[in-house]
Amino acid sequence: MDEKGCQRGGGRKASSRKYFVPRARRPKYKQRSANLELVTIIECVCADGTNLKPGFVFQGKEFSPEWFDVDDDISVSMSENGWTDDFLCSEWFTHSFIPQATARNSSKKPILLV
Numbered sequence: 708m709d710e711k712g713c714q715r716g717g718g719r720k721a722s723s724r725k726y727f728v729p730r731a732r733r734p735k736y737k738q739r740s741a742n743l744e745l746v747t748i749i750e751c752v753c754a755d756g757t758n759l760k761p762g763f764v765f766q767g768k769e770f771s772p773e774w775f776d777v778d779d780d781i782s783v784s785m786s787e788n789g790w791t792d793d794f795l796c797s798e799w800f801t802h803s804f805i806p807q808a809t810a811r812n813s814s815k816k817p818i819l820l821v
Contacts (some may be wrong), residue, residue, distance in 0.1 A: 708751040708768070708804070708820055710791055718738045723754040745789030749799050751820075759807045764791050780807055 749762035762782035766789030775783045782803040784795050791799075800820075808818045 708749070710747050710749050712745055712747050712790070727777060747789055747791050749791065749803075751806075753811065757811070758799055759804065762803055762808070763817075764789060764795055 745766050747764040749764070751759040751761075753759065760778060760780040763784070765783070765785050766787070767785040768787060770783075770785040772783075776781060782799045782804055784798060786792060786795060804820065808820075812818055
């Protein structure tokens with residue numbers, strides 16, 4: 708299980724060309740759009756190579772479930788900065804991880820989350 712922050716929004720298209728530039732000549736700034744939004748994705752890969760459905764944390768203050776038409780196993784939530792916190796991770800664990808992992812556990816052995 709891990710989380711990955713991604714930025715949605717504008718920005719320049721990445722070039723396929725790579726250059727070696729001395730550190731002293733490198734620009735001290737990067738061009739980017741001011742309308743970027745952070746989205747955190749919570750993913751979990753099983754020991755057999757399969758994966759559970761992800762969780763998403765969007766940046767914002769208010770959340771309305773009708774904004775998202777997604778599978779019930781996919782966790783969608785919001786935080787002010789778009790990052791996960793203890794509460795959101797606990798919600799993902801309770802409402803996404805446990806039901807999905809339990810449904811896949813055919814051996815009925817204990818489940819370990821790392």
